[in-house]
Amino acid sequence: MTAENKKAAEWIKLLQNSGYRQTEARNTIVEVILETNRALEPLEIFEIARKRQAGLGLVTVYRTLERLEALGLVQRVHQPGACNMYLQAPQGHQHLLICTSCGKAEFFNGDDLTPLMETVAARSGYQITEHWFQLFGCCADCQRK
Amino acid sequence: MTAENKKAAEWIKLLQNSGYRQTEARNTIVEVILETNRALEPLEIFEIARKRQAGLGLVTVYRTLERLEALGLVQRVHQPGACNMYLQAPQGHQHLLICTSCGKAEFFNGDDLTPLMETVAARSGYQITEHWFQLFGCCADCQRK
DNA sequence: CTATCTGCAAACCGTTTGCAGCGTT
DNA sequence: AACGCTGCAAACGGTTTGCAGATAG
Numbered sequence: 001m002t003a004e005n006k007k008a009a010e011w012i013k014l015l016q017n018s019g020y021r022q023t024e025a026r027n028t029i030v031e032v033i034l035e036t037n038r039a040l041e042p043l044e045i046f047e048i049a050r051k052r053q054a055g056l057g058l059v060t061v062y063r064t065l066e067r068l069e070a071l072g073l074v075q076r077v078h079q080p081g082a083c084n085m086y087l088q089a090p091q092g093h094q095h096l097l098i099c100t101s102c103g104k105a106e107f108f109n110g111d112d113l114t115p116l117m118e119t120v121a122a123r124s125g126y127q128i129t130e131h132w133f134q135l136f137g138c139c140a141d142c143q144r145k
Numbered sequence: 146m147t148a149e150n151k152k153a154a155e156w157i158k159l160l161q162n163s164g165y166r167q168t169e170a171r172n173t174i175v176e177v178i179l180e181t182n183r184a185l186e187p188l189e190i191f192e193i194a195r196k197r198q199a200g201l202g203l204v205t206v207y208r209t210l211e212r213l214e215a216l217g218l219v220q221r222v223h224q225p226g227a228c229n230m231y232l233q234a235p236q237g238h239q240h241l242l243i244c245t246s247c248g249k250a251e252f253f254n255g256d257d258l259t260p261l262m263e264t265v266a267a268r269s270g271y272q273i274t275e276h277w278f279q280l281f282g283c284c285a286d287c288q289r290k
Numbered sequence: 291c292t293a294t295c296t297g298c299a300a301a302c303c304g305t306t307t308g309c310a311g312c313g314t315t
Numbered sequence: 316a317a318c319g320c321t322g323c324a325a326a327c328g329g330t331t332t333g334c335a336g337a338t339a340g
Contacts, residue, residue: 021294021339057297062330080275083228084329097269108265116257117280124242124251125285130225134277135262140270166314166319202322207305229304
């Protein structure tokens, strides 16, 4: 059993524990998301998944993403040119590093941010509740090309 | 002459230097943006501006924002719930601090980020070209309420 | 057997485009 | 006089909703 398959089984189980059902459409959509190392638009997920399951509808992709996001399994990714892409969420709080060439997404820890946030909070008087930190660049593979 | 008026005159001049024209619609739209301390959607700008200039069209707001953004005078703001808001751009590279209660937006410097970005670049092999850092919280005024 | 899920079609909503006339320079 | 600008209406594209039938539990 591959790592993706194991994770897919976990996700399906979490869906079921929340009163949702296991269906062929959801299995396929979850597999596509777990196999891909970059953020995908709903339409992209639909096109890839439909090759494996004829008759799948785009609406089902939207509705499945909605449920996966509510369970925290998937997260919406914001980029300069698009805010409608979805990516498998990391375990715990991590930050995104995205390759502007191939789209590959990786997560990293940003514990070092705490002192800066405290400084800003003290200076501004804000009570900070959330932060966004994302890096964009060219990954090692794409630099070689 | 207030600070807003002075800045409005500068913006109009920059538009003119780029081959664009000064019009009543643009004057009004620029004023609205400069008077407001939070990011606004095109529709909000339109509604506020239209009270001052009857007959203004929403399309003109979109087209003016496009030009202002191209000149770097205005920037699009991404938030968890909306990615279509615009805010007067800061001078130089700064980061956003947004009040989740009233929407007020402030900028701050984040020079402290450089070492973290270098660490991530070294570990990941990425050549980092851009970064997004934004804080959300409750401003001092809203905490009192 | 019941509640959820599905795909289709249509509605929706923010944004963009085509156009003819107007305003700025 | 020339060219940019304007508002309107229509087109557009991604997303959501209503619905009747299919399917998981």
